[in-house]
Amino acid sequence: MKILHKPSETLRDAVIELMENDDWERVYQSDEFEFDWAKERKWTVYKLTLEGDTIIQGLVAIEDIVRESRIHIHLIENALSNRGKDKIYDYVAGCLLASLCEIAFDKRYEGFVSLHSKTEIISLYTNKYRFREMGQNLFIMGENSLLLIEKYLR
C-alpha cells in the first residue's frame, strides 16, 4: 500500500503490522497520539509505518467478533503530524480502514467492518468511506469494502 507524502505529492510504500512491545514503548513516550492507547491494548492493535521505518504514522484497535462474522473498530488515530491542513502524510486512516476490510474478507466476513461512531461525524464517515448507518452502529461490507481496498491498497 502507499501513503501520500503531501509536501512532495509523491506516494511512499507503507505497511500495516501488529504492534510489538517496542512499539508500545514508543507510543507511550510519544506526543503524537491524543488518545490513551494503553487502554486499547486489550484489543488487537495494528500500526501503519513507512516500509523499513519504525515511526508510527497511524494506529487502529479492533476486535474480531467471530460469532457475528465482523471486525469491530474501537479506535483509529493518525499521528499528530498526519492531521489537519499541514499533514505530512495523507491516506493513513484510509489505508488502515481498507486493511481491516481486507482482513474481513480474509476471514470470510464479506468485508464486514463496524464501529460505534460519535453522532456528530457519522455523516462524514458515510460520505467519505461509504459506511451505512444503523442506530449507533456504522458498518461497511461487500462492494463498498472492495471499493475501499481498490482505492487505498492497490
Added chain:
Amino acid sequence: MKNEKRYQKLKEKYTDEEIADSFFIPADLTEEERKAADAEMWVFRKKQLQSRTLQQKVYAGLLQICYQMKAYIESNLLDNEQSVATYLHDYLRVTAKNQKQLAEDLGIHKTRLNRILNEKERLTLALAYRLERHSGDLIPAIYWWKLAQKEIEQDIHNNPDAKLKEAKLVKNIVYRETA
C-alpha cells in the same frame, strides 16, 4: 478523558472533516447503550448470515481465498501448507464442485487437475488465466502464478538432489573460478 471531551479538544484545532479524516472516534456509550447497539447489530448480522444465497456464499469464499493468497504472496514466508494444491482444494470446497466438474469448467482433463491437486504437475500460466475467469475475475491470474513461483522457490531451497541431478547432465561449464 471521555471521547466527547477529546472530540471537543480536537475541534479547537481541526474541522470536523479533518477529524473524520484522521480519527475514528467511538461514541461514549453507557453499558446499556452499548449492549443495545451490539444487540441491534447482532440481529441484523444474524439475519444477513442466515439468508445468504449459495451465490453469496461462493462470493465470500472466493474473496477469502483471494485475500489469503494475497497475504501469503506479499509475505516473505515459504510455507508448504500454502501451495497451489491447497488453494485449489479450497477452491473446490468453496465453489461446491468436484474435480470432474471443475476440470470440465476449465476445459482440461480431469487427470491433469488431479495431478495438480496432488502436486505431481505444476500450474501453467494458461490455467491461471482460466481460473481467473472461472472465479468471475475475483481471483487474479497473477495470484495463482505468483503462488506457483513461490513453490518453485521452495523447491530450489529444499530439493538439493534435483539440483545435483541436473548438474550432472551439464556437459561443459563455461566458467570455473581459478585458485
